[in-house]
Amino acid sequence: MHEVFQKPDPLRIRLSGRGGQGIILSGVIIAQAAMNGGQFVVHTQSYGPEARLGASKSEVVISQREIAFPEVVLADILLCLSLDAFHKYGTQVASHGLSVVDDLVPIERPREGQIVLPLRRTARELGNELTANIVGIGTVIALAEIVEIAHVRQAIKEWVKPEFHMINLQAFDRGLQLGGRFRVSA
């Protein structure tokens, strides 16, 4: 069980994995959702020279005020979909930060604040492992309420091709359920 996450301002989110896992798109969706909620947002992305399977990182800063530094040093929220990303960013988390790590990433015993969840396996059950990023967003939002659920649904429709709306909205709902199980009722 995880304590209710106290949302700082600015809120710094880092999403990480491999190229091809939709890491950048998931950052854009969170940024769009926060913007839909009237907040200031900055989204940055970084990837290796290779388009697929290289390291991929996407960061979102959300605030009530204009944002100065656009990147994330220590993340308040970390989503991690690959082992390389975990090695690189697993410890770059603020104290009292929250990490959600895919359970196919072979890590030793999770530390305080690290929650291991079946993101890719859930996406596979839905028939498309590429939606693991959206399952991940769902878990993070259930655990930390960083943006409004309705705003995320709207953002998914804004950024995902129409033929993939349905499966991504399903992936988001599954993520919300997964994350919700680990949340202490306030």
Next chain:
Amino acid sequence: MRLVQGNEAVVLGALAGGCNFYAGYPITPATEIMEQMARVLPARGGVFIQMEDELAALGAVIGAAWGGMRAMTATSGPGFSLMQEHIGYAAMTQTPCVIVDSQRVGPSTGQPTMPAQGDVMQARWGSHGDRPAIVVTASSVKDAYQMTQLSFEWADTYRLPVIVLLDAVLSHMRENVELPPAPPPFSRTLSPDVDVEKPFGNHPFVPFAETTRTIVTGLAHDETGATRGTVGHASEKIIRDAFNRLNHDYAAITQYREYRLEDAAWAVVSYGITARAARAAVDILRGEGMRVGLLELISLWPFPEPTVQSLARQVQGILMPELNLGQLILPLRAAVEGICPVAGLGRADGELFTPEEIANAMTSHSTHAERRVSHHA
């Protein structure tokens, strides 16, 4: 309000500036500019061409400008190096055009996906010979829009290639911005079919019409375009006059932003994406009681000497962080020599400075500068 990426803002700013011609060759991290131009320009009656390389791209842009188009290209370091030849040609032929360079780590192929500010001197001095230059940069998505738009205006007014420097982070960064809708397409206007007696020098830019017989050449020429006889003096006069036009309008061209400088005893002078970390660093240091502010340079060339000199007279020391190993600090030092001490902070590893790193460097600079002062006293 929309979530807009830096490169997308360049495209929107270019349309707002009347751009109707784009020629380029794709390169990370500038590729999205080209992709979006390919989509948007033909639909607006404009022209998009993918050329065989960057040299050809700027060649096509220069030709298009003489054909009456508002033309631009975009690239990154390796392509920008190739363009230097034609930047000189555009300067010599007084051709209005806009070149966007999204900087990545060099030299050579370097780190294609990582940010740098290593082209700030090349943008000014990369082409041989003497030429006045306007080089601007941006630290936000909104700036990228505004400075690109403004660059088209200046390119026309001053008849020169205007260079916009971005970096890999800003090019791919998204922010919520409110941008005006794109204006109606700028259409090509043919000049009346008259011979232009003096197409160069202090005369307005007149693109080709059907019977135009203007000779456009990289050879030294006088204001009629003639290259024969002794044109050395006439050619130098054209270049000197071009410098004088920028000097005359210096105040309008010089763009900068001041942050918490009113009572500052120390200053960070920064530009581009690094200014974002510098701004956060100023807040950290203010929180610790240090009277520090930020001068963010938006236009880099002409170098804003009077602006930094008046700042130097106000403060006890200046820190310039930049994503290279010490480039824009050279004209800064030359400008404020003997007025106040300047320290640099550089890196070329493809990472941004964090606010804490800049704050620490500022603290250390102030300690050393104070010690130097007391030692001499």
